[in-house]
Amino acid sequence: MTEIPLDLAELRAVTAYAVACAEPALAIFDQARPADDRPRAALEAARAFAQGAKRSKAIRDSAWAAQRAYQEARDAGESAAGEAARAAVAACGAAFLHPLAKATQVLHILGPAGHAAYAFELAGGRYPVDPCALADPIVLRVLARYPKAPPGRGRAGELARELDTLLRPA
Template sequence: MSEIELGTDELRAIAAYAVTCAEPALTLFERDRPGDDRPRAAIDAARAFADGGPRTKAIRDRAWAAQRAYQEARDAGQAAASEAARSALAAASAAYLHPLAKATQVPHILGAAAHAARAFELDAHEETVGDEYVGKARGLAGPVVVDVLGRYPAAPPGRGRVGELVRRLDTSLRGR
């Protein structure tokens, strides 16, 4: 398996993009699950890394905590809140993008945006809302994000609606 070059500044740009995409969906999570700050803590940890802080175990720990928040919201039937927590999880995970030239890495770049889009469309009960959010996420991606994305193969098939949103965003960014 081939590796790609991926510098710390590029990882910071990817994390910053993921945070920017995930953060708006926090309102859905916090509305439905007040007092649960795990997704916000995951986003804050990713932001600290994006802003120049070290890539520490705390980011991973907060990502795992956001994963548990996602599962609890899902189990409670709070679909939009669940996807918002997954968006936060994806934002924290973006700091750990692997330099492996595999399509499975693309969701680490674009997953926060796709899960946020899904959260908004679940909340609105309208898929066009998710499509619109993908359009916003496309506009948020700076040149470093687009450059790094271009080093990876296209997004993989599958993963339901979130996978579809990832592929739509991937295609639109590659075509920029």
């Protein structure tokens, strides 16, 4: 498998981008489940890494907790809140982007935006950020090293692929 050069500064930039894309969806989660702070804690752990903290088990643990929040929201029929929690899970995943030339790795970069945008669709609203405008040159350079986003993954995957197309030069 081909390896992609990826340094710590790039991982931090990708993670900061992922957090910025996922964060607006917290409002949807908080409205449905105000007593559950697991997705917020996951974004805070990812943000801490993006701002210079060590990449640690705390990020993974908070991601697993946010994943449980997603499952509980989904099981309660709160699909928009569930997708908002999945955006937080995906933002944590950005900190663990692998330097492997695999299309699935692109979801570590664009998955948070895909899940957040889908959360807003399900809630009947409009995604309030432009994920293209949030992508700085470092994020664009990292994305360009990877294959295009893979097929599948439902509507969130479709939205991530649309974003992938918009962010890559024609």
